[in-house]
Amino acid sequence: MQLTVWTYEGPPHVGAMRIAAAMQGVHFVLHAPQGDTYADLLFTMIERRDVRPPVTYTTFQARDLGSDTAALFKTAVAEAYARFAPQCMIVGASCTAELIQDDPGGLAQALDLPIPVLPLDLPSYQKKENWGAAETFYQIVRALAKNPGRTKDASAPPLCNLLGPTALGFRHRDDLVEITRLLAELGVGVNVVAPFEATPDDIARLPDADFNVLMYPEIGDQAARWLEKTHGQPCIRTIPIGYAATRAFIAETAKLAGLDPTPLLTPNRSRLPWWSRSVDSNYLTGKRVFIFGDATHAIAVARVARDELGFEVVGLGCYNREFAREMRAAAASYGLEALITDDYLLVEDAIDRLQPELVLGTQMERHIAKRLGLPCAVISAPVHVQDFPARYAPVMGFEGANVLFDTLVHPLVMGLEEHLLAMFRDDFEFHDAAGPSHLHTAGSSAAKLASDRNRAGRSDSADTLYPDATHSDDVRLGEVRSDDARSGPSDSAHRPSAPPWSPEAQAELMKIPFFVRGKARRNTELFAAERGLPVIGVEALYDAKSHFSR
Amino acid sequence: MSDGGGFARLPSAAPLRDRDVAEPMAILRERGQREVFCGLTGIVWLHRKIQDAFFLVVGSRTCAHLIQSAAGVMVFAEPRFATAIMEERDLAGLADANEELDRIVERLLARRPDIKLLFLVGSCPSEVIKLDLSRAAARLSARHSPGVRVLNYSGSGIETTFTQGEDACLASLVPEAPVSEEVAQDLLVVGALPDIVEDQFQRLFAKMGLERVSFFPPRRSGAIPAIGPNTRFLLAQPFLTDTARALEARGATRLSAQFPFGAEGAAHWFSAAAKAFGISQERFDEAIGPARARAERALAPLRAELQGKSIFFFPDSQLEPCLARFLSQELGMRPLEVGTPYLNQELLAPDLLALPKQTRLSEGQDVDRQLDRCRAQKPDLVVCGLGLANPLEREGMATKWSIELVFSPVHGFDCAADLANLFARPLRRRAGLKV
Numbered sequence: 001m002q003l004t005v006w007t008y009e010g011p012p013h014v015g016a017m018r019i020a021a022a023m024q025g026v027h028f029v030l031h032a033p034q035g036d037t038y039a040d041l042l043f044t045m046i047e048r049r050d051v052r053p054p055v056t057y058t059t060f061q062a063r064d065l066g067s068d069t070a071a072l073f074k075t076a077v078a079e080a081y082a083r084f085a086p087q088c089m090i091v092g093a094s095c096t097a098e099l100i101q102d103d104p105g106g107l108a109q110a111l112d113l114p115i116p117v118l119p120l121d122l123p124s125y126q127k128k129e130n131w132g133a134a135e136t137f138y139q140i141v142r143a144l145a146k147n148p149g150r151t152k153d154a155s156a157p158p159l160c161n162l163l164g165p166t167a168l169g170f171r172h173r174d175d176l177v178e179i180t181r182l183l184a185e186l187g188v189g190v191n192v193v194a195p196f197e198a199t200p201d202d203i204a205r206l207p208d209a210d211f212n213v214l215m216y217p218e219i220g221d222q223a224a225r226w227l228e229k230t231h232g233q234p235c236i237r238t239i240p241i242g243y244a245a246t247r248a249f250i251a252e253t254a255k256l257a258g259l260d261p262t263p264l265l266t267p268n269r270s271r272l273p274w275w276s277r278s279v280d281s282n283y284l285t286g287k288r289v290f291i292f293g294d295a296t297h298a299i300a301v302a303r304v305a306r307d308e309l310g311f312e313v314v315g316l317g318c319y320n321r322e323f324a325r326e327m328r329a330a331a332a333s334y335g336l337e338a339l340i341t342d343d344y345l346l347v348e349d350a351i352d353r354l355q356p357e358l359v360l361g362t363q364m365e366r367h368i369a370k371r372l373g374l375p376c377a378v379i380s381a382p383v384h385v386q387d388f389p390a391r392y393a394p395v396m397g398f399e400g401a402n403v404l405f406d407t408l409v410h411p412l413v414m415g416l417e418e419h420l421l422a423m424f425r426d427d428f429e430f431h432d433a434a435g436p437s438h439l440h441t442a443g444s445s446a447a448k449l450a451s452d453r454n455r456a457g458r459s460d461s462a463d464t465l466y467p468d469a470t471h472s473d474d475v476r477l478g479e480v481r482s483d484d485a486r487s488g489p490s491d492s493a494h495r496p497s498a499p500p501w502s503p504e505a506q507a508e509l510m511k512i513p514f515f516v517r518g519k520a521r522r523n524t525e526l527f528a529a530e531r532g533l534p535v536i537g538v539e540a541l542y543d544a545k546s547h548f549s550r
Numbered sequence: 551m552s553d554g555g556g557f558a559r560l561p562s563a564a565p566l567r568d569r570d571v572a573e574p575m576a577i578l579r580e581r582g583q584r585e586v587f588c589g590l591t592g593i594v595w596l597h598r599k600i601q602d603a604f605f606l607v608v609g610s611r612t613c614a615h616l617i618q619s620a621a622g623v624m625v626f627a628e629p630r631f632a633t634a635i636m637e638e639r640d641l642a643g644l645a646d647a648n649e650e651l652d653r654i655v656e657r658l659l660a661r662r663p664d665i666k667l668l669f670l671v672g673s674c675p676s677e678v679i680k681l682d683l684s685r686a687a688a689r690l691s692a693r694h695s696p697g698v699r700v701l702n703y704s705g706s707g708i709e710t711t712f713t714q715g716e717d718a719c720l721a722s723l724v725p726e727a728p729v730s731e732e733v734a735q736d737l738l739v740v741g742a743l744p745d746i747v748e749d750q751f752q753r754l755f756a757k758m759g760l761e762r763v764s765f766f767p768p769r770r771s772g773a774i775p776a777i778g779p780n781t782r783f784l785l786a787q788p789f790l791t792d793t794a795r796a797l798e799a800r801g802a803t804r805l806s807a808q809f810p811f812g813a814e815g816a817a818h819w820f821s822a823a824a825k826a827f828g829i830s831q832e833r834f835d836e837a838i839g840p841a842r843a844r845a846e847r848a849l850a851p852l853r854a855e856l857q858g859k860s861i862f863f864f865p866d867s868q869l870e871p872c873l874a875r876f877l878s879q880e881l882g883m884r885p886l887e888v889g890t891p892y893l894n895q896e897l898l899a900p901d902l903l904a905l906p907k908q909t910r911l912s913e914g915q916d917v918d919r920q921l922d923r924c925r926a927q928k929p930d931l932v933v934c935g936l937g938l939a940n941p942l943e944r945e946g947m948a949t950k951w952s953i954e955l956v957f958s959p960v961h962g963f964d965c966a967a968d969l970a971n972l973f974a975r976p977l978r979r980r981a982g983l984k985v
């Protein structure tokens with residue numbers, strides 16, 4: 001058993017739902033109890049989908065067990081077929097149905113429907129959501145894209161498939177537009193996008209393309225490999241996130257398609273390079289950033305953070321073990337050991353220990369950062385409702401690089417303001433409580449959180465899907481109380497060897513602007529502990545400062 | 551058992567005795583796909599209510615994901631609930647699963663010394679593999695007493711629907727109450743309410759002259775009120791079937807009343823207590839009069855807004871019949887279909903009798919057929935779960951998310967207008983938007 005508070009990934013059948021919901025003409029019959037229907041709201045609320053996901057749940061109950069759950073399943077399949085008239089069905093079991101072993105695949109086959117009915121094997125007690133999505137997509141491709149592609153007119157422009165975009169993905173909707181535009185400009189046509197809005201017929205046409213572009217390996221890798229092996233379609237695997245990676249992607253694609261990339265490689269395609277070189281960005285140098293997400297996004301964003309914004313990557317990791325190898329290799333290139341875990345508490349501990357100046361992560365890290373008083377931006381699924389912006393906001397391609405510049409810089413205190421705060425820190429109007437004006441947190445609370453994180457006040461503000469209910473929830477069930485705060489681990493628990501602070505040093509520490517105070521505190525404690533100082537005085541604070549300054 | 555009817559001088563509801571079984575309402579019972587949460591969901595509000603309790607779900611990744619999604623993802627840093635996710639090897643042998651559970655509880659309690667009451671919450675997987683959580687609870691209770699008590703209940707989706715999780719939880723808490731040997735009559739209000747509502751209720755009871763009033767569940771696990779034959783109890787929530795049964799088995803007596811939604815519902819509910827405790831009509835009127843008048847004043851403009859509008863309830867929390875009663879009787883809305891996952895006709899009798907006769911009651915669900923009926927009737931407002939709301943909005947219907955009705959303070963006089971507003975807002979918003 002694994003003790004879990006919050007999870008990065010749902011069960012594998014939620015991954016299967018993400019494929020079914022992304023596609024057209026596919027219906028998923030899931031053998032599952034009623035509570036599992038919660039998964040619908042992920043699509044209708046988080047992604048604001050305006051149709052129900054194409055999923056029928058059998059919703060068997062205790063009284064059905066042992067008698068007729070199998071019959072229930074067959075009826076559900078037959079009725080779903082009659083009502084929704086899909087071109088293809090997928091069937092599977094959730095965690096509970098897996099235990100009662102009704103064999104959904106066999107039962108559905110027995111109905112002899114005139115459409116492909118694909119059984120899914122989704123081992124709930126071993127695998128998770130991304131795996132389930134990848135497996136489902138692979139099974140659909142394998143079953144429907146059997147026939148060789150049409151032989152193409154040699155004069156026709158090269159064609160590719162875009163693989164991986166799906167429901168509930170981080171910015172998939174806009175990445176798709178951006179990459180399609182880039183390819184069109186290069187002279188490459190898009191044959192099929194899958195699974196996003198693909199029909200079963202579209203899947204059957206996958207082999208018509210000359211090659212594949214694997215946009216999201218977490219979802220499409222297995223299918224891409226199969227297409228490569230079976231239909232000899234080469235695959236572009238460079239992820240076009242960031243300026244350099246987008247250029248590399250263009251070069252690689254042009255080479256494969258026998259086209260000239262130069263028109264797309266002219267400077268000024270993206271604002272990122274100049275935005276980053278302009279002098280006001282100097283202050284970004286060496287900003288300590290912690291990055292966590294799915295492996296693909298985390299690795300790509302780390303590269304952008306270091307090479308294109310001049311940050312220092314101090315922590316890097318992912319929650320999906322399937323890509324542990326890639327992640328370890330990437331982390332090593334930053335001199336780091338990758339944090340590969342789906343335990344949210346371990347991620348929180350790592351952030352707390354490292355005291356980065358910026359956290360880039362999933363919505364889980366957003367909550368961690370909020371509580372620790374650190375600036376943060378979301379760069380990866382799992383996503384929340386605010387990660388589906390109304391505006392066009394890809395993270396891939398040249399526009400994606402622009403978006404990333406803004407995303408990574410906006411949470412930070414602006415450069416000029418940072419100088420002013422430092423210069424006038426003794427001015428009464430620049431006391432901590434003033435806080436940065438662009439962060440919505442009341443200045444005083446932000447300052448308090450950053451300066452005094454040992455306090456119990458770690459309860460987060462309610463952040464729910466139900467904006468109306470947010471406040472009333474607190475009213476209904478009592479105050480957000482400090483006893484909800486985690487008992488432990490305190491700062492001193494992290495650094496058991498750190499000596500105590502003298503009152504003078506403590507006072508001096510409080511004069512340091514709050515947004516660098518955490519770092520100063522951490523460095524000083526480290527410095528003092530390494531030297532075995534019995535107590536941290538003002539001298540130690542400044543010795544540490546000079547020791548750590550570059 | 552007291553019926554409480556008539557005492558509050560209800561204008562539109564006839565005294566119960568007159569109508570009774572004479573006109574049984576037709577009830578549509580369906581057994582198809584349900585679109586409702588399972589009982590685990592109750593943890594989202596229960597863990598806020600009992601402040602030193604922890605809820606440990608013994609389940610799967612799905613269960614953890616459900617609670618996280620229902621809670622709107624991450625409301626609190628480290629809340630007082632968690633899931634022990636079963637893995638492949640836990641399924642292989644029950645002995646190992648028990649050992650694993652003991653180990654997890656050990657770790658949890660070491661980490662959270664503030665926990666005084668631990669609920670082991672059963673799920674579909676734990677039920678199907680027949681992991682005996684009551685034995686586990688007894689074993690762990692013995693090991694960790696006196697500091698921590700360990701109880702268990704099932705919130706599994708094969709046995710419980712949404713609010714039935716609270717019912718199962720409270721029912722498991724009843725045996726923990728000290729046995730009352732007092733003679734003087736006590737009043738117990740049953741059902742998790744927001745603290746602010748409890749305080750409002752307490753003040754009104756005090757004005758009526760009722761001082762011996764307590765609430766169940768208590769805010770702290772050490773403060774469970776004594777329960778015995780001298781206990782009269784009022785349910786604050788209609789979904790507490792098993793809890794009511796457990797209390798009655800203890801010798802307590804249930805006071806029947808409409809549930810305290812709206813001004814009339816609340817008056818009816820308070821009057822049941824007044825009657826049972828021999829409070830004079832005069833004193834009762836004096837005590838609740840100002841609150842009732844305030845509620846009626848606040849409801850008047852909302853009545854103007856909602857009057858004549860039709861409403862369709864998809865099943866969700868079992869609150870549906872009482873809400874339909876409030877909306878029709880007090881605000882003039884027209885309930886077309888009132889769906890509920892489970893209909894307890896006994897507990898709901900006073901509310902059911904006050905429903906317009908042409909109302910279609912449905913129990914259970916076949917969501918696709920129900921959607922067909924809903925589309926055919928084109929109601930002005932649909933009350934439904936989060937999975938259905940946006941799709942129905944896209945089809946042109948105005949919707950109200952039902953889950954908000956269990957997450958918000960909606961009981962009693964002082965929340966009556968807030969409750970009505972939850973239904974008025976979607977309509978007002980549609981009327982106001984020019985996009």
Ligand code: SF4
Pocket residue numbers: 033034035036095096588589590609610612613614616672673674675705706707708
């Ligand atoms: S329905 Fe069963 S398996 Fe699904 S979340 Fe609820 S308890 Fe867990």
Ligand code: SF4
Pocket residue numbers: 413414417436437438439
């Ligand atoms: S004052 Fe506010 S808006 Fe202006 S630079 Fe500072 S943070 Fe930005």
